[in-house]
Amino acid sequence: MSPDSSSRPTARAVAAEVRDGSRKALDVVEQHLAVIAAREPEIHAFNVVLADEARAAAVKIDEMVSAGEDPGPLTGVTVALKDNMCTRGVPTTCSSKILAGWLPPYDATVVHKLRDAGAIVVGKTNLDEFAMGSSTENSAFGPTHNPHDVTRVPGGSSGGSAASVAAGFTQVGFGSDTGGSIRQPAALCGVVGVKPTYGYVSRYGLIAFASSLDQIGPFTNSVEDAALMLDVIGGHDPLDSTSIPQQHPSLREAIQQDVTGLRIGRITDLPAGADADVVERLEVAFDTLRAAGATIVDVQVPAFTFGLTAYYLIAPAEASSNLARYDGVRYGMRVEAADTNAMYGVTRAAGFGEEVKRRIMLGTYALSAGYYDAYYGKALKVRRLISDDFERAYQHADALLTPTSPSVAFQFGAKGDNPLAMYLCDTYTIPSNLSGQPGMNVPFGTGAHGLPVGVQVLAGTLQEPTMFRVAAALERELSGGLQ
Amino acid sequence: MPEPDVPVRITPAAVAKVARLARLDVTADELQRMTAQLDGMLEHFADIDALDLSDVEPMTQPFPLANVFRADVVQPCLDRDEVLAVAPAAEDGRFRVPPIIGLEL
Amino acid sequence: MSEYDGLPGDWQLVIGLEVHVELATATKLFSASPNRFGDEPNTNIDPVTLGLPGALPVLNERAVELAMRIGLALNCTVRPCTFHRKNYFYPDMPKAYQVSQYDQPLNVDGFLDLPNGVRVGIERAHMEEDAGKSTHVGGTGGRVHGASYSLIDLNRAGVPLVEIVSRPDIHSADDARSYVNELRGILVAIGASDAKMEEGSMRVDANVSVHKPGAPLGTRCEIKNVNSVRSVGRAIEYEARRQIDLIESGEAVRQQTRHWDESDSRTHTLRSKEDADDYRYFLEPDLVPLVPSAEWIARVKASLPMLPAARRSRLADATGQPANSEAVTIVVERGQDEYVLSVGKSGGNSARALVYVKEAFADSPIVPAADLAALTQMEVSGALTATQAKIVLAELVANGGGDASAIAAAHGLEAIDASAIEKLVDEAIAADPDAWQKFCSGDAKAMGALVGLVMKASKGKADGKAVTALLQQRRS
Numbered sequence A: 001m002s003p004d005s006s007s008r009p010t011a012r013a014v015a016a017e018v019r020d021g022s023r024k025a026l027d028v029v030e031q032h033l034a035v036i037a038a039r040e041p042e043i044h045a046f047n048v049v050l051a052d053e054a055r056a057a058a059v060k061i062d063e064m065v066s067a068g069e070d071p072g073p074l075t076g077v078t079v080a081l082k083d084n085m086c087t088r089g090v091p092t093t094c095s096s097k098i099l100a101g102w103l104p105p106y107d108a109t110v111v112h113k114l115r116d117a118g119a120i121v122v123g124k125t126n127l128d129e130f131a132m133g134s135s136t137e138n139s140a141f142g143p144t145h146n147p148h149d150v151t152r153v154p155g156g157s158s159g160g161s162a163a164s165v166a167a168g169f170t171q172v173g174f175g176s177d178t179g180g181s182i183r184q185p186a187a188l189c190g191v192v193g194v195k196p197t198y199g200y201v202s203r204y205g206l207i208a209f210a211s212s213l214d215q216i217g218p219f220t221n222s223v224e225d226a227a228l229m230l231d232v233i234g235g236h237d238p239l240d241s242t243s244i245p246q247q248h249p250s251l252r253e254a255i256q257q258d259v260t261g262l263r264i265g266r267i268t269d270l271p272a273g274a275d276a277d278v279v280e281r282l283e284v285a286f287d288t289l290r291a292a293g294a295t296i297v298d299v300q301v302p303a304f305t306f307g308l309t310a311y312y313l314i315a316p317a318e319a320s321s322n323l324a325r326y327d328g329v330r331y332g333m334r335v336e337a338a339d340t341n342a343m344y345g346v347t348r349a350a351g352f353g354e355e356v357k358r359r360i361m362l363g364t365y366a367l368s369a370g371y372y373d374a375y376y377g378k379a380l381k382v383r384r385l386i387s388d389d390f391e392r393a394y395q396h397a398d399a400l401l402t403p404t405s406p407s408v409a410f411q412f413g414a415k416g417d418n419p420l421a422m423y424l425c426d427t428y429t430i431p432s433n434l435s436g437q438p439g440m441n442v443p444f445g446t447g448a449h450g451l452p453v454g455v456q457v458l459a460g461t462l463q464e465p466t467m468f469r470v471a472a473a474l475e476r477e478l479s480g481g482l483q
Numbered sequence B: 001m002p003e004p005d006v007p008v009r010i011t012p013a014a015v016a017k018v019a020r021l022a023r024l025d026v027t028a029d030e031l032q033r034m035t036a037q038l039d040g041m042l043e044h045f046a047d048i049d050a051l052d053l054s055d056v057e058p059m060t061q062p063f064p065l066a067n068v069f070r071a072d073v074v075q076p077c078l079d080r081d082e083v084l085a086v087a088p089a090a091e092d093g094r095f096r097v098p099p100i101i102g103l104e105l
Numbered sequence C: 001m002s003e004y005d006g007l008p009g010d011w012q013l014v015i016g017l018e019v020h021v022e023l024a025t026a027t028k029l030f031s032a033s034p035n036r037f038g039d040e041p042n043t044n045i046d047p048v049t050l051g052l053p054g055a056l057p058v059l060n061e062r063a064v065e066l067a068m069r070i071g072l073a074l075n076c077t078v079r080p081c082t083f084h085r086k087n088y089f090y091p092d093m094p095k096a097y098q099v100s101q102y103d104q105p106l107n108v109d110g111f112l113d114l115p116n117g118v119r120v121g122i123e124r125a126h127m128e129e130d131a132g133k134s135t136h137v138g139g140t141g142g143r144v145h146g147a148s149y150s151l152i153d154l155n156r157a158g159v160p161l162v163e164i165v166s167r168p169d170i171h172s173a174d175d176a177r178s179y180v181n182e183l184r185g186i187l188v189a190i191g192a193s194d195a196k197m198e199e200g201s202m203r204v205d206a207n208v209s210v211h212k213p214g215a216p217l218g219t220r221c222e223i224k225n226v227n228s229v230r231s232v233g234r235a236i237e238y239e240a241r242r243q244i245d246l247i248e249s250g251e252a253v254r255q256q257t258r259h260w261d262e263s264d265s266r267t268h269t270l271r272s273k274e275d276a277d278d279y280r281y282f283l284e285p286d287l288v289p290l291v292p293s294a295e296w297i298a299r300v301k302a303s304l305p306m307l308p309a310a311r312r313s314r315l316a317d318a319t320g321q322p323a324n325s326e327a328v329t330i331v332v333e334r335g336q337d338e339y340v341l342s343v344g345k346s347g348g349n350s351a352r353a354l355v356y357v358k359e360a361f362a363d364s365p366i367v368p369a370a371d372l373a374a375l376t377q378m379e380v381s382g383a384l385t386a387t388q389a390k391i392v393l394a395e396l397v398a399n400g401g402g403d404a405s406a407i408a409a410a411h412g413l414e415a416i417d418a419s420a421i422e423k424l425v426d427e428a429i430a431a432d433p434d435a436w437q438k439f440c441s442g443d444a445k446a447m448g449a450l451v452g453l454v455m456k457a458s459k460g461k462a463d464g465k466a467v468t469a470l471l472q473q474r475r476s
């Protein structure tokens, strides 16, 4: 598998061919199904592959094209959905035993939008249970393997979708990012991964982990594809009260502009801890952008370093409430007991995995009487500090550059059973979830063991156009051989 | 209940209470392990205790919006049979649960 | 008039009421399935109502408007507010949290004036969602205890509620009953709720404590499941006596939630407050703040109709009756006050019209105001006696209107004059001297016999009051 994504066909190219009739959607689907058949047993990207449904959808699209209709900008594009997005009549599990047997009676808004644009859903992908983790090892259905080295993790929690794109199972994957769950696996799998501004993409039908942090975003083989995907799935949804009520400018148009004159910030007080190979690639990225016409400026984000702490109070607190509905009453798993209260306790004990329980406990504790102010209340104030610090930094810089992940893909079990070691994977990604601002991973060459390294581009609220210009410039210079 | 300014060390009793609130049955083993882990994490949170946050407004919304409404218009409902078909237990068009005791409101 | 016995000795009663009302919207508070009572179980359901994974709430604008109407009708300040999650497990609460308003409610600091002049403070009137319904199968009488299992219907889950919390300003069971009555009248008048206690669209919880004058307030108990206005008074009365009995026998009242049982007219322990509630309230991250503009508040305020208290005093002014009289209260409660006023405007006598309407029209009056006005005129001018007027009224009601004087003529009804009555009175005394003797020696019953003779002889045309007056005059 090629470590850089440029050798894989882009969604834009596929859509163009299927749309103009030069290629059949069904052929596209069959090709991908063949790749899946060959490598899925060693990768385990999917919780379910929807081969028949994908073929049926492809046939319909081909019929539309022959009838002279336009199925939309994603005509014939194959997509993989993280298995925490509701799909009507198709199991949606969050990689948890507790949702066993559940068939959602409705589709997530994102799923509607993708289908309406002509995309074909090929499967639902594996994740850390309820999106809690950074390695996709915490799945009730077993881990996903990194296509670049199957002895290593793909990152997480959206590891299945990242692996699907990296392995060529689908052209595009969709994930959710609460603390880095799109960007970190994108970095470890060598693909583009974007977390947009909070409220840019509807959360309706995305099974909540932490409601004030969760955002859906794409995994793609190119920056342009990522722009295309956000142009399709972004925008206001009246079913999500936190969805930003405005039209977003086209990101595909934004990337036509180069980075001349942009100020790129280097965070001088960034928490240490990134491996040398990662730091080295980041330096090359700064040089690349300078060479492309940007200026590099120093900025400070002092509260950045408190992000992890605030996050590990806020996210579990919200999760403890969001996951209370898995009670064995209306859907999913139930362990029978003599009374309802006892049934709750045994069902939830049997249905949730270790990490989920740990976070439910932590979150319940942080919200409980007597501790709210000491923990949750303080974390919300730190969240404000981080947001204010970013705001100040963006007065001096149009975008910031950091590592995405402190390291390249690690081996299974490498983080052992110390939860904190795993949490450190998200040091660089978490602060922008707290501030609600966009961030994305751009694959930028390789590091140790020839594994992919990514850099993270961060921008201010709704500054996706600027972020994408920077990402496109990095991609362009990389494929131009500047490394 | 007092509002401790500086978080105290978490005890097995506190963890057991939290497990009850969260409706998570835990074994004695799990209780010991969780106590150790939560204690380790809460210790880590001491780094934000050093901050002076007295003048800081808590941030609850990543993107400030207000007054988001829906019109009072009925939309089609879900199909009861489709919903109850995947319920753990149903009877007479309703969800069936074991006797409700210990939960009186 | 009191239905209750009051408290023994000098015990004083302190009552605060929490009233939940379901709002008269078409849809749920946060989703678009119908808010409708009595449908087949689990048919008014959507992803939000079921608490399905991935579902998100969106606030119903009409529910906010109705909640503001309630606040403004109760003289509250309407203010910017937020929604919190109240976390607890119960099988009819699908998300395992109730979305409710916590430290920043929509309406605060109002009051409600009872007809007897007592002012009850309103602490807050906040918005929240209702839960579903559990039916207990097996065991005795559909109770939780002893049931072999329960069935959950979520049609009611997510129905918009306003919880109106009074200050502990109520000091008698009668006033509590009156508060609930008055509140219900207001809610119906402003179109916020149908406020039917029997259907559960209005539910009353009462916080009750007793203490001696000058002593600190006693420990309070909360009574739930009070399903009628009558039970409000009875449950409070029972609970107050229970607490007094405890204290007088040297025991302490424990803070408890108690359940009113209609079948045995007692309150029962539901749970002890000692296992402290820990609802882990936090701001609902799936919703955004609600900030009603001054312009919106003003518009809602301007659209409020005249409220029962003002209507009572208007009717009292027009009829010369006390504002808290039974007739005025009932006629306003039935919404017939406009009609009484229009009888007055059509040249009729408002005081007589009030009596007619109270007695003859259970529902909305169908007799044209002018026709009733003509009848009241005939009565007050002496052309008809009260008894005769009643006969004409019955015919007006039966025919949905008509010419009162024509009806009176057709029945040969006319009041006979004073000299004719005098003659008939003398004849009656002569006819029954026994009765006359008894009447003269103070037997009131004997007067009835004499009046009866006169009325019979006059074929009901004599005015009963005039006959009585004449008899008393003759005796003295």
Ligand SMILES: [Mg+2]
Pocket: C018, C163
């Ligand atoms: Mg209450």
Ligand SMILES: [Zn+2]
Pocket: C020, C128, C163
């Ligand atoms: Zn309430």
